[in-house]
Amino acid sequence: MSDLNAVLAHVDADLDAALARLFVVLRIKSISTDPAYAAECQACADWHVEDLRGIGFDASARATPGHPIVVAHDRSAKGASALFYGHYDVQPVDPLELWDADPFDPRIETLADGTRILRGRGTADDKGQLMAFVEACRAWKAVTGRLPIPMTILLEGEEESGGVNLPPFLKSHADELRADIGLICDTNMWDAKTPAIVTMLRGLCGEEIIIHAADRDLHSGFYGSAAANPNRILARIISDLHDADGRVTLAGFYDGVPELPEALRTQWDSLGFDAKAFLGAVGLSVPAGETGRSVLEMVWSRPTCEINGMGGGYQGAGFKTVIPAMASAKISFRLVFDQDPHKIRAAFRAFVRARVPADCRVEFLEHGSGQAIGFPIDAPAFGKARDALTAEWGKPAVFIGGGGSIPVTHELKKALGMDVVLAGFGLDDDRIHSPNEKYNLESFHRGIRSWVRILDALGRDATP
Amino acid sequence: MSDLNAVLAHVDADLDAALARLFVVLRIKSISTDPAYAAECQACADWHVEDLRGIGFDASARATPGHPIVVAHDRSAKGASALFYGHYDVQPVDPLELWDADPFDPRIETLADGTRILRGRGTADDKGQLMAFVEACRAWKAVTGRLPIPMTILLEGEEESGGVNLPPFLKSHADELRADIGLICDTNMWDAKTPAIVTMLRGLCGEEIIIHAADRDLHSGFYGSAAANPNRILARIISDLHDADGRVTLAGFYDGVPELPEALRTQWDSLGFDAKAFLGAVGLSVPAGETGRSVLEMVWSRPTCEINGMGGGYQGAGFKTVIPAMASAKISFRLVFDQDPHKIRAAFRAFVRARVPADCRVEFLEHGSGQAIGFPIDAPAFGKARDALTAEWGKPAVFIGGGGSIPVTHELKKALGMDVVLAGFGLDDDRIHSPNEKYNLESFHRGIRSWVRILDALGRDATP
Numbered sequence: 017m018s019d020l021n022a023v024l025a026h027v028d029a030d031l032d033a034a035l036a037r038l039f040v041v042l043r044i045k046s047i048s049t050d051p052a053y054a055a056e057c058q059a060c061a062d063w064h065v066e067d068l069r070g071i072g073f074d075a076s077a078r079a080t081p082g083h084p085i086v087v088a089h090d091r092s093a094k095g096a097s098a099l100f101y102g103h104y105d106v107q108p109v110d111p112l113e114l115w116d117a118d119p120f121d122p123r124i125e126t127l128a129d130g131t132r133i134l135r136g137r138g139t140a141d142d143k144g145q146l147m148a149f150v151e152a153c154r155a156w157k158a159v160t161g162r163l164p165i166p167m168t169i170l171l172e173g174e175e176e177s178g179g180v181n182l183p184p185f186l187k188s189h190a191d192e193l194r195a196d197i198g199l200i201c202d203t204n205m206w207d208a209k210t211p212a213i214v215t216m217l218r219g220l221c222g223e224e225i226i227i228h229a230a231d232r233d234l235h236s237g238f239y240g241s242a243a244a245n246p247n248r249i250l251a252r253i254i255s256d257l258h259d260a261d262g263r264v265t266l267a268g269f270y271d272g273v274p275e276l277p278e279a280l281r282t283q284w285d286s287l288g289f290d291a292k293a294f295l296g297a298v299g300l301s302v303p304a305g306e307t308g309r310s311v312l313e314m315v316w317s318r319p320t321c322e323i324n325g326m327g328g329g330y331q332g333a334g335f336k337t338v339i340p341a342m343a344s345a346k347i348s349f350r351l352v353f354d355q356d357p358h359k360i361r362a363a364f365r366a367f368v369r370a371r372v373p374a375d376c377r378v379e380f381l382e383h384g385s386g387q388a389i390g391f392p393i394d395a396p397a398f399g400k401a402r403d404a405l406t407a408e409w410g411k412p413a414v415f416i417g418g419g420g421s422i423p424v425t426h427e428l429k430k431a432l433g434m435d436v437v438l439a440g441f442g443l444d445d446d447r448i449h450s451p452n453e454k455y456n457l458e459s460f461h462r463g464i465r466s467w468v469r470i471l472d473a474l475g476r477d478a479t480p
Numbered sequence: 481m482s483d484l485n486a487v488l489a490h491v492d493a494d495l496d497a498a499l500a501r502l503f504v505v506l507r508i509k510s511i512s513t514d515p516a517y518a519a520e521c522q523a524c525a526d527w528h529v530e531d532l533r534g535i536g537f538d539a540s541a542r543a544t545p546g547h548p549i550v551v552a553h554d555r556s557a558k559g560a561s562a563l564f565y566g567h568y569d570v571q572p573v574d575p576l577e578l579w580d581a582d583p584f585d586p587r588i589e590t591l592a593d594g595t596r597i598l599r600g601r602g603t604a605d606d607k608g609q610l611m612a613f614v615e616a617c618r619a620w621k622a623v624t625g626r627l628p629i630p631m632t633i634l635l636e637g638e639e640e641s642g643g644v645n646l647p648p649f650l651k652s653h654a655d656e657l658r659a660d661i662g663l664i665c666d667t668n669m670w671d672a673k674t675p676a677i678v679t680m681l682r683g684l685c686g687e688e689i690i691i692h693a694a695d696r697d698l699h700s701g702f703y704g705s706a707a708a709n710p711n712r713i714l715a716r717i718i719s720d721l722h723d724a725d726g727r728v729t730l731a732g733f734y735d736g737v738p739e740l741p742e743a744l745r746t747q748w749d750s751l752g753f754d755a756k757a758f759l760g761a762v763g764l765s766v767p768a769g770e771t772g773r774s775v776l777e778m779v780w781s782r783p784t785c786e787i788n789g790m791g792g793g794y795q796g797a798g799f800k801t802v803i804p805a806m807a808s809a810k811i812s813f814r815l816v817f818d819q820d821p822h823k824i825r826a827a828f829r830a831f832v833r834a835r836v837p838a839d840c841r842v843e844f845l846e847h848g849s850g851q852a853i854g855f856p857i858d859a860p861a862f863g864k865a866r867d868a869l870t871a872e873w874g875k876p877a878v879f880i881g882g883g884g885s886i887p888v889t890h891e892l893k894k895a896l897g898m899d900v901v902l903a904g905f906g907l908d909d910d911r912i913h914s915p916n917e918k919y920n921l922e923s924f925h926r927g928i929r930s931w932v933r934i935l936d937a938l939g940r941d942a943t944p
Contacts, residue, residue, distance in 0.1 A: 325794035327791035352494065376764075
């Protein structure tokens with residue numbers, strides 16, 4: 017039996033013990049955003065340190081101004097190295113009454129269709145995903161006494177609460193952390209049968225605008241039409257942001273946005289993405305984006321402008337004939353390819369200012385800014401990871417775009433110059449950040465096996 | 481000395497006693513909207529009944545499903561009769577901490593410029609105004625033993641809490657209450673030196689719309705641009721409601737809106753209305769309404785469309801990349817002349833429906849509906865009241881439009897077929913509905929004298 021097959025067999029045999037370990041971590045209430053759980057966050061970091069030491073890693077919890085960062089090295093192997101990133105903190109559990117069971121009392125359930133799942137906060141985001149990787153390392157060490165490649169594991173404790181302490185940590189520990197490739201587990205499969213590697217992530221430019229008109233709320237019966245109404249000004253700004261074809265009207269917005277490379281378009285077309293089912297699942301049916309673009313393009317590779325929130329005046333029950341003193345909106349742009357978030361912010365602000373009357377005032381608040389990122393899918397690590405996933409799942413792994421942002425990806429690229437293979441085993445229905453979060457048992461089990469194979473592949477020469 | 485002069489002299493001599501009576505009423509916490517004060521509302525009604533009986537009225541408190549309505553008759557005089565309307569209830573006093581003193585411990589204060597004012601909840605809205613009328617009646621009776629005209633006084637206890645019980649009461653007591661002219665005191669002077677009669681009140685059509693898109697809030701990173709965003713749909717609807725010239729775009733909106741009669745325009749022009757000061761007082765300077773219309777036209781005689789409230793998505797601190805499931809707005813139209821609120825509501829709903837995508841849904845909630853009202857300023861009662869006011873204040877009284885709505889005016893017209901002289905002595909800075917409400921001592925004193933003169937004038941033949 018090859019080393020690989022022996023390690024995979026060990027994973028299968030050890031699954032119950034792996035689940036028991038995962039459940040220990042899931043029971044720790046490491047809610048990073050709530051100071052009441054600071055001790056639990058520390059306890060979770062300490063648990064990982066002990067666990068990783070048990071496998072043979074040189075592990076420690078590093079203090080930050082917030083929750084600790086766990087760093088663990090195993091440099092017994094030679095060759096190209098990897099840095100794995102995961103996070104041990106979880107989202108709050110409110111509203112608690114919407115959970116069918118205690119979110120911190122994890123359990124295995126069998127759904128009506130026979131699918132076995134792990135239920136509880138953190139099962140999918142991110143404890144189940146990160147422990148799948150740790151279990152893969154444990155299996156390699158148990159069977160062969162070594163890892164296929166030099167490995168560093170980095171576990172953050174503030175991913176769900178802003179993560180402000182990670183970028184400076186990466187910068188100040190760049191020499192210790194830099195590796196040949198990054199591995200991130202915080203992503204989803206294409207569907208329950210098809211593994212995926214996310215190779216494109218959109219950037220973000222978030223803005224809040226506050227339109228100030230009169231210096232107080234006015235009675236619309238007395239001042240109606242004569243006094244500027246910030247709701248109306250704001251509505252016009254928002255309405256003007258898209259043209260009749262659904263394109264964003266900011267000057268230069270599409271600079272740096274090429275058409276999709278033909279190879280990628282062909283691969284995406286072959287995915288058989290069901291736009292009707294995608295929209296139908298949330299009660300919609302009419303694609304709302306740019307005329308002539310497929311839904312998959314809209315959500316993966318086209319830049320967007322969304323009004324995430326807006327409000328002004330009286331919003332309670334009943335009616336109040338008020339002209340409010342101010343109105344505000346939170347607007348986010350998802351960016352692709354070479355769009356420059358700073359240029360887009362400037363264009364947006366000029367666009368808004370041009371629509372604010374002379375006696376009104378606009379205030380801008382910046383909410384995040386990041387360029388899109390795309391990895392070279394022809395680099396060896398991506399091909400190896402894809403082949404490993406394909407071997408495990410029996411179905412070709414796909415390179416996909418990602419709609420959301422995973423900020424650490426950008427940080428790894430920026431601070432350490434590393435490309436990152438984003439390969440996770442979550443599913444769209446995992447209810448992350450929501451009540452009754454779950455992770456499929458198959459995602460965990462085959463996730464471990466997938467990482468066993470990826471580590472094996474990364475340890476081999478590109479051309480054997 | 482004429483009867484009139486004798487009565488005016490009595491008013492001057494009796495002012496301290498009149499203030500003492502007013503302060504008794506002001507101390508009663510007749511907050512109609514709060515059930516905790518039901519007994520105080522009853523006590524206030526009872527006080528008025530006793531007071532009016534003391535003057536010689538046949539007075540009683542009539543039970544309603546809510547707070548009682550006080551009705552008092554004095555039919556000793558002959559000739560054309562009048563129905564006076566006032567309300568004995570007051571607004572709540574929250575936030576209490578913004579009051580400089582106990583709102584129910586009325587006091588006389590002298591402002592920095594020497595103006596003497598009455599401070600406390602209800603001083604202007606409406607106890608001070610209604611007691612000015614009652615004191616005028618008291619003076620007539622004290623000096624001459626009679627009133628100049630047959631008189632009915634109607635005091636409502638729910639004006640500040642919806643007033644739902646008044647219309648059916650007017651209808652069921654129409655024969656008892658009907659008179660030749662209505663008198664309402666619930667209005668303001670043009671300024672502190674210039675008395676005014678409001679002869680035009682705008683109508684209202686209030687609508688709330690709720691745009692429903694996806695069946696849940698969506699992550700804008702995953703669904704951005706592909707999924708309909710109700711904020712964007714709502715913003716477009718609101719933006720489309722006005723054209724570039726500030727005109728409302730609803731089909732048929734300006735049907736029944738004539739140009740201002742030349743006589744009224746001339747009189748309004750002569751008012752010397754300072755649009756710059758009007759807007760400047762609230763921190764604005766650019767009239768926001770229809771191109772080519774004066775600010776006075778905008779607020780008095782032109783129909784308007786205002787967005788009183790709107791909201792959708794995340795409006796808290798920070799940022800949340802959500803596409804909300806719904807967004808909503810509260811929109812009011814102020815109507816003039818013969819605009820039909822029902823036609824306008826129908827036109828608005830058609831306008832909205834035409835802008836809601838096929839996979840979204842709009843819900844409409846109706847919030848009030850009333851036609852504009854205008855009184856014939858050439859009818860004798862209006863001329864008499866104007867002359868009486870001019871004589872008292874030494875400055876020509878003006879006929880003005882009213883921006884707000886005084887629903888009882890419509891009810892008197894509808895249920896009893898009566899025209900109404902709206903003559904009050906409030907001022908724009910009285911802070912009604914707000915902390916530190918006040919009423920000028922001069923408004924009270926000369927208000928009594930004004931009503932003495934108006935009653936006298938109404939009792940004389942039109943052509944002596």
